[in-house]
Amino acid sequence: MIDECERISMVVDKVIEMFKPDPARIQFEDPFYALVSIILSQNTSTKNVQAAMERFRRKFDSVEAVASASLKSIQEAIKPAGLWRMKAPRIKLIARQIAEGKIDLGKVLSIPYSEARRILMSLDGIGPKTADVFLMFARGEPVLPIDTHIFRVMRRLGVAREKDDYEAVRSKLESVIEPEKRILAHLALIEFGRRICTARNPKCGECPFSGICPSSRLRA
Numbered sequence: 367m368i369d370e371c372e373r374i375s376m377v378v379d380k381v382i383e384m385f386k387p388d389p390a391r392i393q394f395e396d397p398f399y400a401l402v403s404i405i406l407s408q409n410t411s412t413k414n415v416q417a418a419m420e421r422f423r424r425k426f427d428s429v430e431a432v433a434s435a436s437l438k439s440i441q442e443a444i445k446p447a448g449l450w451r452m453k454a455p456r457i458k459l460i461a462r463q464i465a466e467g468k469i470d471l472g473k474v475l476s477i478p479y480s481e482a483r484r485i486l487m488s489l490d491g492i493g494p495k496t497a498d499v500f501l502m503f504a505r506g507e508p509v510l511p512i513d514t515h516i517f518r519v520m521r522r523l524g525v526a527r528e529k530d531d532y533e534a535v536r537s538k539l540e541s542v543i544e545p546e547k548r549i550l551a552h553l554a555l556i557e558f559g560r561r562i563c564t565a566r567n568p569k570c571g572e573c574p575f576s577g578i579c580p581s582s583r584l585r586a
């Protein structure tokens with residue numbers, strides 16, 4: 367019987383080997399557009415995020431342009447992304463706060479993690495996960511953001527308990543996974559949740575963890 371740390375380590379190494387994520391393909395040259403891209407990525411495939419970002423950038427060439435745009439024109443621009451109706455007001459609100467000088471995203475990238483995270487989360491529409499993903503991609507912060515797929519996978523594998531919140535699962539994984547491996551772990555676990563341990567009808571028959579997973583459908 368393996369303990370929890372070994373279980374996390376084994377799962378992470380295996381999913382990295384399976385999906386071979388390449389963080390270099392995710393590049394941001396502007397922090398505001400990085401933030402928009404992270405918001406668009408929720409419940410959306412990489413291909414559709416790219417399509418939505420292309421339209422968004424073509425339509426809006428500055429944060430001020432987004433801040434003063436109508437909600438309808440933002441929604442129209444990001445339509446290839448899922449939940450676009452809900453994401454547009456969030457993007458507009460964040461653009462407005464940045465345009466009004468409530469936050470300097472460039473500065474946020476150069477200050478210590480906890481301070482940067484606190485400032486980001488002071489913006490309406492930015493929670494701990496969005497702040498962590500932003501800091502991880504935009505400046506290589508060695509954090510391991512827990513998205514909905516990672517949460518589900520960890521619950522099913524018995525690593526996350528029902529009462530565990532975002533911070534509890536994040537610190538559990540970070541206590542086991544070395545800083546330099548966290549970005550790979552984040553990307554690979556999401557891929558695993560999208561392709562194998564899916565929200566509905568997980569493919570336990572194709573899963574390398576079915577022998578150790580308490581939620582495996584093969585045990586039924």
Ligand code: SF4
Nearest residue numbers: 563570573576579582
């Ligand atoms: S065995 Fe099934 S439920 Fe468990 S991690 Fe694999 S796909 Fe998910």
